[in-house]
Amino acid sequence: MTDRRRVLELRGLTHRFGGLKAVDGLQVDIDEGEIVSLVGPNGAGKTTVFNLISGVLKATAGSIRLLGRELVGLPAHRITHHGVARTFQNIRVFPQLTVRENILLGTHHWTRSGMLGSAIFWPGTMRAERAAEAEVHTAIDLFRERLEPRLEDPAYSLSYANRRRTEIARALAARPQLLLLDEPAAGMNPYERIEIAGLIRSMRDRGLTIFLIEHHMPLVMEISDRVIVMDHGVKIAEGLPKEVHSNPRVVEAYLGRRAASA
């Protein structure tokens, strides 16, 4: 346990939308190879935390450290370069690109291939493109039977679940240190949810560290190493799934005071 690297370290992370504190002094530590779930009622500030880590929003105060490197203030594309990849709550695949091209976008930040190089078939550029192509096959490894037949289809023609898979494969192709999954099981049927659970575990087994927002509690309880509960931008509980589950403050956050005391 102790020799594990600390992947993510949030210290006093705060974000204000005008007068509203969406995230208020959040402290989170995630070690290498952990699956940590972030849960909480709607509007608790979970997605804001993800947006802050991935650089979509800029933190008002506090620090975000990835493997010891400060991320606050870096533009989103630099943060990806340092090893954070994410998926979105409302799936954001590029509809006009094929599945293959979508996944290739994941390799964008670690391949070097310029305009001139690709126009004149420069050997270095061709090598970079081949390496990216090879990465596609690694990235879809977990979804092979689902995505392989659809590789050349434009993403708008995919089913909802396949878009989700494409988005996750795209994030995997970015070779992240830390993978942020924003409600990966939303809109999925029970079978697909089971598949997602297995998927998240096998991604962890490959050495990925996973930070997860999820509403589907059985899924959270099953796969998480630790659960963090947020409400009104504040962390109200943290611990093993079992501990959090029976925490009175968590029940209160979901239902209100009276129901909790009843």
Added chain:
Amino acid sequence: MPWHKRLWESGPYGWNQALTRPQVLVPFFVVAATLPPLLQYIENNSAWTGAEFWIRILTTCAMYACLAVSLNLVVGYAGLLNLGFIAFFAIGSYAYALVASDQLHQHLPLWSSLITVIAVTLGFALLVGIPSLRLRGDYLAIVTLAFGLIMRELTIDLDRPPVLAGHQFGPSDFNLTGGTAGIHAVDPLRLPSWMPLIHGAAFQSRTYYWIFLGFLAIIIFCLLRWRGSRVGRAWVAVREDELAARAMGVNTFKYRLLAFCTSAVMAGIVGMIDAAYTHNTFPDNFNVQETVLVFIMVVLGGLGSIPGAIVGATLVTILPFVLQQLVLYKYVVFSLVLIVLMIFRPQGLLGTVSIRPRATMGGTIELLTAESAIAASELPTVTDREAADLESASGAIVAMEPEP
């Protein structure tokens, strides 16, 4: 399934893929290149005398095809509404006219003038692009439109020293652009004198058709290479979803600037060839109507489609000559055609991307595909049952109704 049936069912997306394969493009360019001798042959062997006229029209077609394909790079691929596009055509044209005519008594050889043209258009593109590409879609359109108008005014007004706050800048005999008359007697393109057999001969008027065609082939080749590589994917990604592109590590500003500058330089080179072909350059070649005309070509053919841009350029150039009676009402006819097209086929003839605005966050003109709009409306929404399932499954919830 037979191939033609499969192709038909693949829709515009598949047609584009099929039409941009080398097996189609190479024969297309070979046939296009043999048109002038063919027309000449027909004229020599029949009573028809239109060869010279039609070769000129073909040259214009090829020029507009170059412009349309370059504009397609910035509007169709990168989704940037560049309404000042024709200004870069003008800048290239004037840059060449200034270094290859008696205006400044400069007669640079081909390669030096080409480098000058590229440097000057690139400079202007950076000047406009760096501040304006940080703006969101509509504002970019306004800034570039203003830039186009300013450049045209400058070409008219820079025939006398600029006067600002009562102070005259420059000598009294200052005449840079020749005013409304423009610059005349521009040098034709000339091959280098060290080349054997040719010894610096100027290109004949008819050969410009092949020069335009050759340049078109080069930019199409580059565009297809880029579209299949990291750069082109990044362009389309920025157009489709800027936020997701940034999350995947794409420096959106850099890639927009790349697309903007590349397209501007292409337009500048076309302007240079055009100045050499017509031996002159004057402001009326570059008014707003020209931008509109090139936009009509691109939108008619289909945003993001190279074959579409060529078809659009050809149709828009040739139609006024075919329908001589309607030539005065050219823009009326085009507008009507466009309106009808936008109602029934907003992606254009061969395009896959619609120009209809989409109400989401992001900086580009937010192109929306008809297909993706339909697909989005069919996304499974969370039903009441699903919500109830979710809530009952989250063990923390013990009662749906709080006790009174």
